[in-house]
Amino acid sequence: MVTNRTKIPHSETKWREMITAEGLADSSIHTEQLASASKFEFRHFLLLRVLWKSIPGRVFDPKQFDLADWIAPAKEIFGGQIKEGNFFLAKLFQLEAASIQSKEADIDIYLSPVSSRTRQKLQQKDQPQEGNPGPHATPTKSNWVGGVVSPHVDEEVLDDIKHLNLDDSSWLDQTSPFTNDSPGPEELLSEMYPRSKDEQIVNTALVNFLKALTAHFDLSSDWTIHRKAFKAKFHNTEYEARLDGYLGGKASGEVRALIEVKSALRRMKSVPIRIQESAQMVAWIKETLATPRMLPGRHFHVSKGRHEIWLIFAEYDEGYLKFLAGEEKADDPLSFMTMYEVGPFNTQDGSHMGRLGPILLALTLRADHDRQIEEAKDADQARLAALTQQGKQTQVEQMHTNPTHRVEKGRLAKKLREVQS
Secondary structure: OOOOOOOOOOOHHHHHHHHHHOOOOOOOOOOOOOOOOEEOOHHHHHHOOEEEEEEOHHHOOHHHHOOHHHHHHHHHHHHHOOOHHHHHHHHHHHHHHHOOEOOOOOOOEEEEEOOOOOOHHHHHHHOOEOOEOOOOOOOOOOOEEOOEEOOOOOHHHHHHHHOOOOOOOHHHHOEOOOOOOOOOOHHHHHHHOOEOOOOHHHHHHHHHHHHHHHOOOOOOEEEEOOOOEEEEEOOOEEEEEEOOEEEEEOOOOOEEEEEEEEOOOHHHOHHHHHHHHHHHHHHHHHHOOOOOOOOOOOOEEEEEEOOEEEEEEEEOOHHHHHHHOOOOOOOOOOOOEEEEEEEEEEOOEHHHHHHHHHHHHHHHHHHHHHHHHHHHHHHHHHHHHHHHHHHHHHHHHHHHHOHHHHHHHHHHHHHHHHHHO
16 A cells, blocks of 8 residues: 555544545445455545544553553552563564664555455465565574574674673663654664564564563463454455454454554654554454444554554444444434554653553553453353243243143144144
């Protein structure tokens, strides 16, 4: 997906202006006619009715996303129980991710007519390239580091790791010379970072960090690098959105959060990245329309661009679910989904990570708690259904043994014989 757009709508007014400028005032995502394997473009994004709003990481309010009850215990745990040694591999890959510079932001979302099942291009994208093992390739001696499938690790980074004191958390307190949040000239950014197109380094750095946060807890959730695909189907159109990873149940596999990574800085490709994340979120929500979880802050991305991490929370209502399902009426007010973009959190800045760590831990602990509540409700419903079925069976048995029922049954049989004769 390539777009020359420089802005994303942040309000319904701006969305209406853009939808009119694109000539889409009378269009709908449900009636789009598309060729097989066509790319997801700006017009399709607008038809999904997604607004974006930015929140600086330093003013993040846990209450806005129903996280207030989890932040305090997460901060206590993060400050006391988690050992610095847990972050050895996480630190290694964060250092390498910080050395990457790329202007590329690959978007692997493709649309197709509902009648078409052609996925040749997507299958070709999944084929491992020579020298670049696929996501499920068997680890080899060259890419296996400490139990984690690893891309190439620069010798300078390894040398930095050798001199780390794992009994000392000073590396979390050190500020990188690249911690300024201002974009700066692209020429300067290009000089600061050598080029690379490989997003696996960034992805591995993020997932290792997320795993390090939760490694010592008996949780039913796990952050994984597995590339999962969600499919969003509309009346005439469908698209498939693939993830770089997710927070999922260890047993059930259901998704609780999405992971998206880019080797480029987010600010350099913010529009296509936001479009992709919008499409991913819509596809995820559409797959759970039957059992929507309307609690705030439950649908979110952990997104990483080189050495910066962002949290993106989706907010929507029942009206938006009706829109996605194609059940919206002509006189219904327009419903939108708002994506709240929180960040950036610089992985090379100790103060940033001191704020981000407890938030990520709180999100993981809350997801685990939500799963326990849902499983308990499912178990209660199953028991109720079993008791109901048992009660019905008992009632049937009583009818067959009840003398009054036998008399009534005999009368019905007699009438049936009379009618037949």
